[in-house]
Each structure stands twice: as C-alpha cells, then as structure tokens.
Amino acid sequence: MHVKTTTLKTSSFIANTKKALLAGAVVATAASMTACKEEAKSTGIEPKLYTDSLFAVMKADRTNYTKFVVKRLGPAGAGVIKPDEHWQDIENGTLLPAQMFRAGAEAVAEMTDEFTYSLQSTWPINKQNAPKTDIEKKGLEYIVTNPGENFYGEENLGGVTYFTAVYPDVAVSDACSSCHNDHKDSPKTNFKVGDVMGGVVIRVPINEG
Amino acid sequence: MNKLIWAFWLILSATIAGYYAYTLQYAEDKSEFLIGEATHGHFQIEMACSACHSEAFGGEDVLQNTCTTCHADELKQAHDSHPKKKFNDPRNADTLEVLDARYCISCHTEHQKEQTLDMGVTLPKDYCYHCHQDVGNNRPSHKDLAFDSCANAGCHNYHDNRALYEKFLIKNADQPWLQDIARIAEASATHIAAEKAEQQSGLPDQFDLVAHQQRHPEITKHWQASSHMNAGVDCAGCHQTNSIDDTRWITNPSIKQCENCHSPEAKGFKAGKHGMRLAQQMSAITPADSNLDFHEQTAHQQQSCASCHGAHEFNSEYAATEACLDCHNDVHSLAFKASKHGQLVSNEDLSHEETVSCATCHMPRLEKTISGEKTMAVEHNQNRFLRPNEKMIRPVCMQCHSLEFSIDALADTTLIQNNFNGLPGKHIPSIDWAKQRKQD
Numbered sequence: 001m002h003v004k005t006t007t008l009k010t011s012s013f014i015a016n017t018k019k020a021l022l023a024g025a026v027v028a029t030a031a032s033m034t035a036c037k038e039e040a041k042s043t044g045i046e047p048k049l050y051t052d053s054l055f056a057v058m059k060a061d062r063t064n065y066t067k068f069v070v071k072r073l074g075p076a077g078a079g080v081i082k083p084d085e086h087w088q089d090i091e092n093g094t095l096l097p098a099q100m101f102r103a104g105a106e107a108v109a110e111m112t113d114e115f116t117y118s119l120q121s122t123w124p125i126n127k128q129n130a131p132k133t134d135i136e137k138k139g140l141e142y143i144v145t146n147p148g149e150n151f152y153g154e155e156n157l158g159g160v161t162y163f164t165a166v167y168p169d170v171a172v173s174d175a176c177s178s179c180h181n182d183h184k185d186s187p188k189t190n191f192k193v194g195d196v197m198g199g200v201v202i203r204v205p206i207n208e209g
Numbered sequence: 210m211n212k213l214i215w216a217f218w219l220i221l222s223a224t225i226a227g228y229y230a231y232t233l234q235y236a237e238d239k240s241e242f243l244i245g246e247a248t249h250g251h252f253q254i255e256m257a258c259s260a261c262h263s264e265a266f267g268g269e270d271v272l273q274n275t276c277t278t279c280h281a282d283e284l285k286q287a288h289d290s291h292p293k294k295k296f297n298d299p300r301n302a303d304t305l306e307v308l309d310a311r312y313c314i315s316c317h318t319e320h321q322k323e324q325t326l327d328m329g330v331t332l333p334k335d336y337c338y339h340c341h342q343d344v345g346n347n348r349p350s351h352k353d354l355a356f357d358s359c360a361n362a363g364c365h366n367y368h369d370n371r372a373l374y375e376k377f378l379i380k381n382a383d384q385p386w387l388q389d390i391a392r393i394a395e396a397s398a399t400h401i402a403a404e405k406a407e408q409q410s411g412l413p414d415q416f417d418l419v420a421h422q423q424r425h426p427e428i429t430k431h432w433q434a435s436s437h438m439n440a441g442v443d444c445a446g447c448h449q450t451n452s453i454d455d456t457r458w459i460t461n462p463s464i465k466q467c468e469n470c471h472s473p474e475a476k477g478f479k480a481g482k483h484g485m486r487l488a489q490q491m492s493a494i495t496p497a498d499s500n501l502d503f504h505e506q507t508a509h510q511q512q513s514c515a516s517c518h519g520a521h522e523f524n525s526e527y528a529a530t531e532a533c534l535d536c537h538n539d540v541h542s543l544a545f546k547a548s549k550h551g552q553l554v555s556n557e558d559l560s561h562e563e564t565v566s567c568a569t570c571h572m573p574r575l576e577k578t579i580s581g582e583k584t585m586a587v588e589h590n591q592n593r594f595l596r597p598n599e600k601m602i603r604p605v606c607m608q609c610h611s612l613e614f615s616i617d618a619l620a621d622t623t624l625i626q627n628n629f630n631g632l633p634g635k636h637i638p639s640i641d642w643a644k645q646r647k648q649d
Binding site for chain 1: 295297371647
C-alpha cells in the first residue's frame with residue numbers, strides 16, 4: 001500500500017515536470033523566433049539601399065579601370081597594354097572592362113554567396129550574356145526606355161527567392177562605344193558615349209527555399 | 210524454433226557486416242568495394258580509394274576537391290573555356306538542373322566503364338546542345354551541322370581551346386604546311402639541376418672510391434660518359450640521400466633521389482600515366498598491369514626514371530624514342546620508324562632538335578619558370594597534351610607545321626594509326642569559316 005502511494009506521487013511528479021519542460025520549450029522557441037526576427041528588422045539594411053551601394057562601388061571601379069588603365073595605357077593612349085578578349089594569350093594583354101567586371105563577380109562568388117552580380121545586355125557580343133530570366137528581360141527593357149532609372153524586382157531561381165536589381169550600364173568613354181561598334185559580333189553598331197549599353201544585374205537571396 | 214532462426218540471422222548479419230567493416234578499415238585490397246572498374250584514366254590507382262574519396266561523407270564537393278587536387282593546374286594552364294566559376298551565378302539555375310556543369314563528375318562519372326566514351330566522358334555526345342542550341346542563329350555556317358558533332362569534329366573542345374579560338378585561327382591562317390625552319394627548342398633546364406648538384410653531400414671519408422669503381426668497370430664507364438659526371442654528380446649524388454648525416458648506401462635509387470635535382474621533371478612524371486601510382490604512394494606501374502599492347506620481354510619492368518633514362522648512361526636520345534618502343538607494341542608505335550617523322554630519326558645529319566622522336570610529340574619542350582628563371586624543360590607528363598589531341602597543336606605541331614595542316618592531320622584517324630605517314634585525308638573548315646566571317 002505504502003509503495004503504491006509513493007509510486008503514484010512520483011509518477012505524477014514526473015508527469016508534471018515533463019509538462020512544465022515541454023511548455024517551457026515551446027515558449028522559448030516561440031520567443032527566440034520572434035525575438036530574432038525583430039532583431040533583424042531593427043538593424044537590417046533595405047535591399048534597395050544595399051544593392052545601390054554595391055552598384056556604386058562596381059561602377060566606380062570599372063569606370064576608373066576604363067579611363068585610367070584601358071584608355072590611358074591601351075592602344076588609344078600610351079599603347080603599352082593590349083585590352084583583348086584573349087588577353088592571357090597575347091603579350092602585354094589585359095582584360096577588357098567587361099571582363100574585369102566579370103572577374104570581380106567571379107572573385108566575389110569565391111568569397112561569399114550573400115550576393116551575386118553580372119553584366120547583361122540586349123545587344124551582347126557573346127550571346128550567353130543576353131537576358132535569360134523574365135526579370136532580366138523586363139529590367140533591361142525598363143532601364144533603356146527610362147533613362148536614369150533603376151529597376152527592382154523579385155524572382156525565384158532554383159528554389160531561392162532573390163531581390164534582383166538592374167542598373168543601367170552606361171558608356172562612360174568612347175573606348176566603350178567605339179569598340180562595340182567595330183566588333184563583328186555586336187548586334188548594335190551605333191552606340192554613342194552616354195548610351196545605355198546593357199545592365200548590371202545584382203541579386204541578393206532574401207529567403208532560403 | 211523462432212528464437213533459433215533469429216539467432217542465426219543475427220549471427221549471419223553480424224558476420225557479413227563485420228567482414229565488410231574490416232575490409233573497409235584495415236584491408237589493403239579494397240576491391241570488394243569497387244562498384245565498377247575504373248576508367249582508363251584512373252584504373253592504375255583504383256585501389257587508392259582515398260585519392261578521390263578523401264572523406265566518408267560530403268558528396269559532390271568532396272569529390273570536386275579531389276578532382277581539382279590533380280587536375281586544376283592543367284585546366285588553369287589550358288585557359289579552361291568552361292571553368293566552374295562560369296556557372297556560379299543563380300541565373301544559370303534552370304540549366305544546371307539538367308546538367309550541373311559546376312562539377313567534374315556530372316560529365317566524367319567514374320566506375321561506369323561500360324558507358325565511358327572518349328576523354329572519360331559519360332554523357333552522350335550532344336551535351337553541348339543543351340546550352341548552345343541557338344548557335345545557328347548567329348553562325349549561319351553552323352546551322353546545318355549535326356547537333357552531336359560540336360566537340361568531336363576537330364573544331365571545339367569543352368576545356369582547352371587554346372589552338373582553336375577564332376582570333377587564333379585568323380592570326381595563323383595562310384601559312385605554309387611545313388615551315389622553313391622546322392625545329393624544336395633546345396632544352397636548358399638541366400643547367401639549373403647542375404647548379405643544385407654541386408651542393409650535394411659527398412661520400413664518407415672512409416669510402417674508397419677508386420676501388421669501388423674498379424669493381425664496377427661497366428657502370429663506371431657509362432657514368433663517365435654521362436652528363437652527371439660533367440655536372441659533378443658522383444655516386445653519392447644518387448646512391449645516398451640528401452642529408453649529410455645519413456651514410457646509408459641506396460642500391461636502387463628511386464624517383465625520390467632524382468627528384469632532389471630534377472623536381473619539375475619528377476613532378477611531371479608523377480602527373481602522367483607512367484608515374485601516377487608513385488604520386489599515390491603505390492608501387493610503380495608495369496606494362497603488364499595495363500590494358501594496352503606491350504612487348505612481352507619488358508612487360509614486368511617497373512616504370513621510373515631509370516627505366517627510360519638508364520641507370521648510369523642517362524642517354525636522353527635513347528629515352529626519346531628507343532625507350533618507348535622497347536615497351537609500346539601498338540599500331541601507332543610500330544608504324545613510327547617507317548613513317549615520315551621516324552625516318553628523320555635515322556638521318557644522322559640532323560641534330561636532335563631537327564628530328565621528330567616519340568618525345569617530340571608526347572613530351573614536348575615547354576618554357577617553364579624554375580626557381581625564378583625562364584627555361585626550356587621537357588614535359589614529363591606524357592598525358593598532358595594527349596587527348597583531345599588538339600592540345601598538341603601549339604606546343605608540338607606548330608613548331609614545324611602550319612595551324613591548318615596540324616588541325617587537319619590530327620582530325621584524320623587513319624593518319625594517327627599509321628603515325629602520320631602521308632598527307633591529311635580530310636579538311637577541317639574552321640580557319641576558312643573564321644576568315645569568311647572576318648570578310649563579311
């Protein structure tokens with residue numbers, strides 16, 4: 001008799017402890033989930049500001065490379081370097097501005113997957129750089145028909161949702177427009193300095209699928 | 210009764226599991242786990258499981274790491290047309306779902322010998338079409354070409370297009386099929402090895418060199434005629450280790466001793482088919498281990514530096530042709546001596562650089578930077594420019610021939626069989642098309 005009462009007390013004690021632990025776990029999980037979300041909201045950067053800032057750096061670096069390296073030291077200037085698609089195979093060869101841009105994107109991809117960027121155009125020399133996704137097509141069209149404006153959207157690729165921004169890629173120098181106009185694979189041959197020649201597409205994953 | 214069956218099943222399962230666990234962990238011969246024979250590229254090292262399967266779990270990324278350990282340098286030097294970094298952008302997500310070009314094993318799956326085609330590719334020949342199906346839109350010349358002919362028509366390679374890209378074709382068009390000065394560069398790497406040799410430790414004082422030489426007159430004679438003697442490399446240079454404290458005599462020096470001075474050559478050797486087992490710390494390969502055709506007499510000769518270069522003569526002219534023909538017994542090798550190239554070797558008026566030996570094509574002399582110095586060294590990885598054979602065009606064929614002639618000759622399988630004994634039977638129009646586009 002005595003044993004039975006003790007067992008009952010113990011078992012109910014255990015049951016109550018279990019309930020308390022379970023309840024506590026549920027509360028803690030809920031709190032941490034909501035708490036984390038709130039934390040992100042309060043210290044995060046708007047995707048638009050994030051990609052605008054990234055684009056500013058990309059544009060600055062490439063403009064400088066085009067003006068101070070390609071134009072100044074290339075065939076149109078001192079003639080000591082030869083910007084060429086196959087720069088690795090010629091003496092004193094160096095990357096074309098678009099290749100320098102892509103090399104940057106590839107190097108970034110090796111360091112982080114928090115964002116990716118690429119150069120696309122409706123008039124690409126290499127047809128693999130034509131717009132592929134719907135957002136790219138829409139964005140490239142938008143920046144050409146609305147000079148001075150950027151395009152922002154969202155898309156889902158490979159199960160991941162991205163915030164996608166498309167920025168106009170403007171011909172900052174005649175090194176850009178004349179080379180493309182003279183290239184036998186360029187679909188458009190009347191670019192002028194200041195024209196939108198293509199678009200910089202920056203993608204930020206905003207939701208893991 | 211039931212309990213008995215359960216017990217029996219338990220013991221049986223435990224025995225089987227225990228046997229395989231033991232084999233996996235401790236056994237030298239893990240052939241039980243080979244799900245299929247390895248392909249011609251890797252069969253030599255198929256027992257070195259950890260060469261590719263370096264970790265137990267991790268999937269594609271582990272395998273990708275081990276692929277790059279051996280193959281990344283060559284791909285980098287080849288200016289790989291389809292490097293992994295080309296496919297990292299998420300815009301490629303839907304094409305990668307069909308063919309994930311970021312991983313070597315997507316196209317080069319191992320252990321499936323029955324479906325492995327040329328170059329170790331385990332895909333049907335139309336793999337280019339998936340991404341490049343619209344090439345006809347921008348290249349009218351390509352419109353009517355077969356959809357599975359892109360990478361095997363002698364015009365394009367997936368990885369190495371150094372001799373095939375458009376600007377190169379145009380730049381090297383309209384050259385005579387045989388150049389006025391047709392010769393390869395002289396090798397100069399050995400002088401760097403010679404400098405290193407002077408720093409070798411000598412023999413111990415109590416060693417009577419003269420008496421030792423008198424006991425081995427033949428060997429001494431060979432050595433005295435060799436470049437090692439000229440460079441000041443005495444017996445100790447090969448028969449002892451590099452450290453001054455170690456006075457052991459090594460009866461049969463291995464590649465480790467040669468490597469002390471000839472490290473670029475040793476590195477190349479271990480990257481190729483003759484030495485890849487040595488790179489995995491396995492025993493050296495013998496011809497008998499391979500599926501190719503070899504002479505009976507030399508079938509059990511273990512391959513190392515001495516097997517081609519001799520132990521004391523170090524005759525590099527012998528190593529360039531006769532050493533190969535002593536073992537290799539296939540159609541191409543047997544046709545060499547009678548071929549146009551082979552007849553140059555028997556012409557005594559020509560210098561070594563004006564003749565074409567096996568090594569001229571299969572172990573070309575390349576400009577390498579060794580210890581900061583630019584030098585011409587012999588590439589000892591005989592596989593580096595072998596397949597696809599367009600890789601040979603720039604370092605080998607174009608030393609003497611035009612680009613057009615080289616492309617045509619390498620695309621003619623009959624010519625390869627008879628070791629280039631005649632003119633190319635087919636013409637690859639790549640240069641003509643490139644010139645046409647330039648005009649348009």
